[in-house]
Amino acid sequence: MNFEEILSAIGGFGKYQKILYVWICLPQIFLAFHMMVSVFTGATPPYRCRESPSAGAGRGSSIPGKLSLNDSLSDSSCFSADALLRENRSERVPCAHGWVFSRETFQSTTVTEWDLVCDKADLNSFGISLYMLGLMVGSVLFGAMADRYGRRFVLLLGIALQTVFGVAVAFAPNFAIYVILRFVVGSTVSGVIINAFVLGTEWTCTKKRMLAGIITDYAFGLGYMLLAGIAYLIRDWRKLQLAISTPGFLLFFYIWVLPHSARWLLAKDRREEAIALLHKAALVNGRALPPTLRVEKVLGGEKQNNSPLDIIRMPQMRKRAVILFYIWFVTVLVYYGLSLGVSRLGTNLYLTQFVFGLIEIPARTLVLLVLPFSRRLSQCAFLALGGVACLLMLAVPADRTYVLAGLAIVGKFGITASFAVIYVYTAELFPTVLRQTGLGLSCMFARMGGVLAPIINMLHNHSPAAPLVIFGTAPLLGAALALALPETADRPLPDTVEEAENYWSARHPDKDDSEMSEGITQTTRSTEGQEQNVTSEA
Known part of the structure; x- marks a missing residue:
């Protein structure tokens, strides 16, 4: 028997797996908090130059009267009203006493506390980019650790570090420490995301894997929406950071309830532990392991020792990996480019953020409907939708804020759906022995997109069309490249590098399609010169 048949025999998505997904989903809510909180904690409210120390009490304080966004765009926002006469011409005088900020929307943000405006405005985007860099480092670090030490250990470690350092961010004494702590939080977010996803995928049978x-x-979408409500109620950035971080301590009990991946244990030749877990899962699901089970043949009867270099050593895996890496890059680039640029749309920040989170629900629901038919075409279509929506925004006048917001939501819809597809697609194309490493490398390229997203958004100050051109054309190229990937719908997960390399033969697409339509998938795998026919679950 292969592992897919074992999962089917014990209940491929029974009570045991459903309980596991409850434990996996809870941290996703907190991940959304940490990923998007900078929209509020790093917001820049309207401001103008403080003319004298007595004009406001303390850093970031406001003065009577309302400030509008136009105040921040005028000379008074960065320069004093006084002027110096030098060489028969007047020169503007930089603010000597700091700035005053509107408190109509925010009580405090990192911008108001550390005066991240005018010549320091780029530091705000730098902080977001460094957080995204943490996501990139974490995806590689925790991905490789998980293939070596197991999904469970690294997932628990990521949750613990995320909670501790997330709380520490709220007490950062200066901007430098704040950025460093956020970098660490970002790295742990990647560890939790990829390990939770892979752990669930490896416990789920072929038919339910996509669901x-x-x-x-x-x-994650629920956390996205909840964050808008929490931020609306808590307008102080330090209190908001505490509110989204401290609930992580409630997940301490995961030490006792979170299981290993039986598939990973078998790949590491820890058969007794794997059999014990499979027996437990079968018991919870009201099933029993087949009496003919011979675990030594599930993965070829020997320990799998592989290197990340195997991903580029094999020609088919190398081609697929390059395409996947680009799709990850462009998906995250546009996803966070739109999400972090929500304040530029000119609409209510809290409402728009809530709608951006709400739109993820129908986007992922549509993925559930179309993904069983084709991973490849779904990936292509959703990337194209996101890119076209961004390009259409170029034709809308700047004063049509609600039209721009509507197109941005459509673009977010397409890219969110693409995000959902690429996670499933990547996990299905990489083998068990390198799945976590493959996802980690994919996420590394994805986080490169995250690092560049706030930098590209900064181009808006010089050319408002530049970010939209990039966010529009890059997904269209990804949509074209997606057509070169193999179809994985209703196919068993490959376990070894050889199985992944021979996972799908481009020479016989018609045969594969006809077999899948009949519900019986047969793949010929060549391992050490021997052929093995494996029938997957109908």
């Missing part, structure tokens, strides 16, 4: 993978995305 189970997207369930976690619903939890």
Whole structure:
């Protein structure tokens, strides 16, 4: 028997797996908090130059009267009203006493506390980019650790570090420490995301794998919407940071309830532990392991020792990896480019942020409907939708804020759906022995997109069309490249590098399609010169 048949025999998505997904989904809510909180904690309210120390009490304080966004765009926002006469011409005088900020929307943000405006405005975007860099480092670090030490250990470690350092961010004494702590939080977020997803995927049978993978995305969307409500109630950035971080301590009990991946244990030749877990899962699901089970043949009867270099050593895996890496890059680039640029739309920040989170629910629901038919075409279509929506925004006048917001929501819809597809697609194309490493490398390229997103948004100050051109054309190229990937719908997960390399033969697409339509998938795998026919679950 292969592992897919074992999962089917014990209940591929029974009570045991459903309980596991409850534990996997809870951290996803907190991940959304940490990912998007900078929209509020790093917001820049209207401001203008403080003319004298007595004009306001303390850093970031406001003065009577309302400030509008136009105040921040005028000379008074960065320069004093006084002027110096030098060489028969007047020169503007930089603010000597700091700035005053409107408190109509925010009590405090990192911008108001550390005066991240005017010549320091780029530091705000730098902080977001460094957080995204943490996501990139974490995806590689925690991905490699998980393939070596197991999904469970690294997931628990990521949750613990995320909670501790997330709380520490709220007490950062200066901007430098704040950025460093956020970098660490970002690295742990990647560790939790990829390990939770892979752990759930490896416990789920072929037919339910796609459904189970997207369930976690619903939890992320829920966290996205909840953050808008929490931020609306808590307008002080330090209190908001504490509010989204401290609940992580409630997940301490995960030490006792979170299981290992039986598939990973088998790949590491820890058969007794794997059999014990499979027996437990079968018991919870009201099933029993087949009496003919011979675990030594599930993965070829020997320990799998592989290197990340195997991903580029094999020609088919190398081609697929390059395409996947680009799609990850462009998906995250546009996703966070739109999400972090929400304040430029000119609409209510809290309402728009809530709608941006709400739109993720129908986007992922549509993925559930179309993904069973084709991973490849779904990936292509959703990337194209996101890119076209961004390009259409170029034709809308700047004063049509609600039209721009509507197109941005459509673009967010397409890119969110693409995000849901690429997670499932990547997990299905990489083998068990390198799945976590493959996802980690994919996320590394994705986080490169996250690092560049706030930098590209900064181009808006010089050319408002530049970010939209980039966010529009890059996904269209990704949509074209997606057509070169193999179809993985209703196919068993590959376990070894050889199985992944021979996962799908481009020479016989018609045969594969006809077999899948009949519900019986047969793949010929060549391992050490021997052929093995494996029939997957109908």
